Amino acid sequence: MGELNSFKIAQEQIKAAAQKLNMPASVYEILKQPMRVLTVAIPVEMDDGSIRVFTGYRAQHNYAPGPLKGGVRFHPEVTLEEVMALSMWMTFKCAVVGLPYGGAKGGIACDPRELSPGELERLSRGYIQAIAPLIGPEKDIPAPDVYTNAQIMAWMMDEFSKIRQYNAFGVITGKPVSLGGSLGRHEATARGCAIVIREMAGVLGLPLEGARVAVQGFGNAGSIVARLLHEMGCRIVAVVDSKGGAFDPQGMDPAKLAAFKARTGTVKGFPGSKNITSQELLTMDCDILVPAALENQITAEVARKVRAKIVAEAANGPTTPEADGILRQKKVMVIPDILASAGGVTVSYFEWVQNNTGYYWTEEEVNGNLERIMVRAFREVYDMYRQHRDVDMRVAAYMVAIRRVAEAMQVRGWLGQKACTSWQREAKTA
Numbered sequence: 001m002g003e004l005n006s007f008k009i010a011q012e013q014i015k016a017a018a019q020k021l022n023m024p025a026s027v028y029e030i031l032k033q034p035m036r037v038l039t040v041a042i043p044v045e046m047d048d049g050s051i052r053v054f055t056g057y058r059a060q061h062n063y064a065p066g067p068l069k070g071g072v073r074f075h076p077e078v079t080l081e082e083v084m085a086l087s088m089w090m091t092f093k094c095a096v097v098g099l100p101y102g103g104a105k106g107g108i109a110c111d112p113r114e115l116s117p118g119e120l121e122r123l124s125r126g127y128i129q130a131i132a133p134l135i136g137p138e139k140d141i142p143a144p145d146v147y148t149n150a151q152i153m154a155w156m157m158d159e160f161s162k163i164r165q166y167n168a169f170g171v172i173t174g175k176p177v178s179l180g181g182s183l184g185r186h187e188a189t190a191r192g193c194a195i196v197i198r199e200m201a202g203v204l205g206l207p208l209e210g211a212r213v214a215v216q217g218f219g220n221a222g223s224i225v226a227r228l229l230h231e232m233g234c235r236i237v238a239v240v241d242s243k244g245g246a247f248d249p250q251g252m253d254p255a256k257l258a259a260f261k262a263r264t265g266t267v268k269g270f271p272g273s274k275n276i277t278s279q280e281l282l283t284m285d286c287d288i289l290v291p292a293a294l295e296n297q298i299t300a301e302v303a304r305k306v307r308a309k310i311v312a313e314a315a316n317g318p319t320t321p322e323a324d325g326i327l328r329q330k331k332v333m334v335i336p337d338i339l340a341s342a343g344g345v346t347v348s349y350f351e352w353v354q355n356n357t358g359y360y361w362t363e364e365e366v367n368g369n370l371e372r373i374m375v376r377a378f379r380e381v382y383d384m385y386r387q388h389r390d391v392d393m394r395v396a397a398y399m400v401a402i403r404r405v406a407e408a409m410q411v412r413g414w415l416g417q418k419a420c421t422s423w424q425r426e427a428k429t430a
Helices: 006-020 025-031 080-096 117-134 150-164 188-204 220-231 254-264 278-282 321-329 343-357 363-387 393-411 422-429
Strands: 036-045 051-060 068-075 102-109 140-144 212-216 235-241 244-247 274-276 288-291 310-312 333-335
Touching: 006 025, 006 080, 006 321, 006 393, 025 393, 036 080, 036 117, 051 080, 051 117, 068 080, 068 150, 068 343, 080 102, 080 343, 080 363, 080 393, 102 117, 102 140, 117 150, 140 150, 140 343, 188 220, 188 288, 188 310, 188 333, 188 343, 188 363, 212 220, 212 278, 220 235, 220 254, 220 288, 235 254, 235 278, 244 278, 321 333, 333 393, 343 363, 363 393
Parallel strands: 068 102, 068 140, 212 235, 212 288, 288 310, 310 333
Antiparallel strands: 036 051, 051 102, 235 244, 244 274
């Protein structure tokens, strides 16, 4: 990331929102770092009989609102600071949609593409053995993240169940449906993003019929967002993946794009389209831009050239702090990641509820409840933005989220009896 430090960025975002709410300094002091961080060494027997030791992490940010929740990523560049920052963002992603969770995050520094299925399974089980004392359905509930999937979650759940000596389905979300996974989870992140795009277009008076959409990242989230927006009447004019992109001003069918990518490994070269780079996509003339790839894609330099009316962050942290200021000056409406990508953790919450009760919902029930929660969350953030016109949607989202977490900390007695200030009086009258 170079000079861009996710941990410091997260701290600055928390500080800005807490100050706008006139919160006591103790709120920021508690929220500026995780409450617990664990670093573990995981010895794994490789297929050739050698032993390789991997480094893993689990950061637990704040449990005031409820049990901790957050994914586990397998990536060669996983670091302790990254995991700490991601755990902080998870607290506020959960809070902005009103879930009874605090935030956590985990990771292992590895390249899963270089591991055999057997090595990957032994690594997954070894990680759970190392962090088992810290997790559980009532304590900390991991989930998939970068380069982890339902199969890895199944191994992790099974290992924890062996340790506990009973089926603990609720310890992990994002599992296969046959092991207590939820219907609708696969599409949840993208569906939540599409819902808030629709809501933002509505308040801006932007018709979705014919609206031009550009999607950076045509993986799970990006491809499904494209399909859902296409079904709403939008024109998908540009998409890119890690190998290249496709542009057609007349619009492209996301289902045909997905089929083409499945055959060729990329959307580049899609019939009837023009090749396009990721940078060209970010700055092209469109109505809705969906960054659904990596972090720090919209830098200050890129932001100066962005021509979209709406930027919906399906990815985590795609916009740098400096770029945020530029987009705000240009009156580009950014739907921040903690809101736009909260559909996944929302349906993970539904999965956890279903596991704990033993009663499983239909996909229609899952999608209906997701719709209700995402619409409510968008309106709360947009109302906060309208109330404080000197902030952007990102700060407004953090204000909604931090207020909820701070209220939980206050009633638990963490802030002291003298911490009742204007932010609490405002909350009571809001």
